[in-house]
Amino acid sequence: MTRLMFTIMVLWVLMAAAPLFVTLPSQQVRLDALFMSPMQSGFLLGSDELGRSLAARLVEGARISLVVALVTVTISGVAGTLLGIVAGYLGGWVDRVVSRLIDIFLAFPGLLLAIALAGMLGPGIGNVILALSLMGWVGYARLARNQVLSIKQRDHVTAAIALGQPGTVIMRRHLLPLLMAPLLVEASFGVASAVIAEASLSFLGLGVQPPQASWGNMIREGVRYMLAAPHLVLIPGLALSLVVLSANLLGDALRDRLDVTSRSMR
């Protein structure tokens, strides 16, 4: 099972990398070949309402979801971890301020904050990444802070403090390495939720804008022609669900492998 999921992830990355080697006809309109079914007149996965190749658009969508997921997870992971470690280590008013901020951001359920931010900022990939990062840092910050609070009590940290090591060194050399395993697990679930979130925003028309293809906006467009050409909805949705499923399962496997018990629930 894990191997299959791993294969899907590799396929996703390969699809995302494909435009580096070949030019995709993802924007090529062919009015003589509208709504082709899969395998019909040279279209591997059929064509859409403008005769554009669904396979090419699927590959373009893979690139967008991968880029958005990686950039979002990196930005929110680094920023959240940094805030969480500093808050947990320093304590006092810094911790109180950061904890309050975490509480306030957690008060927005699910995608609500991202929808509101994307709505205010306007559509576009950059704004999607900004909105998702502003939503995503909280999970890492809470995880890092809570872990630091318990790790801080350990002997090796007490020893480092007794030796007079500066706070930055303690955080980097004595706290951060012990946080990496749970953070890595959190990040792999983070990839799954970023992929869903980007697709959701694009589905709502707040994310990636046509003619550029994203799995979310492909479903959005496809729903209109669902009666005539259900494959326009089925294929991008299947790709999306498989990638999310794989990322979730890999997160589970990683958690078992790294023996991480605590996982922040949202």
Place this chain on the structure above:
Amino acid sequence: MSKRLFDTVIVMFGVVTLVFFLTALVPGDPVDVMLGENAVMADRDALRDRMGLNQPLLDRWLNYLTGLLRGDLGDSLVRSRPVAQLIGERLPATLQMAAGAFVVVLTLALPLGTLAAYRKGRAADQAASVFALLGQSIPNFWLGPLLVLAFSIGLGWLPVSGADAPGSVILPSLTLGVSLAAVSMRMLRASLLEIATQDYLRTVRAKGAGGLRVALRHALPNALLPVITLLGLQLGALLAGAVITEVVFAWPGIGSLLIESISQRDYPLIQGVVLVIALSYVLINMLTDLLLYWLDPRIRESA
């Protein structure tokens, strides 16, 4: 408990402030964005005046806060009506769908979670965990169209969208409820399995209680406590998930109102809907904590 109430008030204050300052994120001048750059000066000034943009930011924030205390969320710029009134009109539809989704959650998660735990490792458990994984990984905006393809277009049993035909609430509720049911089921299973190893259950069995009685009277009530916390969290998530589901089914609730207001750049209306959803979420979480406090003597003792 009084600390919990105090925290809630602080968080609500923070949420209102954050939502208010969201408008500061609008790139450039909101008046330009709304009217276009070629608008006449008089129109621009009038809109600026209506939105209160002539006042300093701090004053506007204070006005917003005091207005809120009176239940005043401002006026919609596009529809020229109070935001609170517009939300009030659309809220019942959302609540109806959320209630339906909640029924879906309870009818799926409770039996499946219990079954999976008591048949751990066997076929029923495996089937349930496949359902849980699928439910968590399939996004609402794909599940919805799939259900429409199957039940509306294929079988012709249920309406495709809208809220007028009888039975129209079924597919939206199902779409919204399945992912939540999946998470809750997993949680209930884990929680039951953890409790199964505890000493008091061995004592109950030693006293001669039968399997079903042990499961229903002694294990389930304790196993439900973490599930209640989760359901509380997810009840709020239902309100947020409703945004996407309402768009899929053209359901006339506050979720589709939010998306409409975003496309019309009706900033007070956007703020109002986001605020109502977030504040309900905070309130529901607080009520969940109160409920647990009342249900679980261990929490009462430690407080």
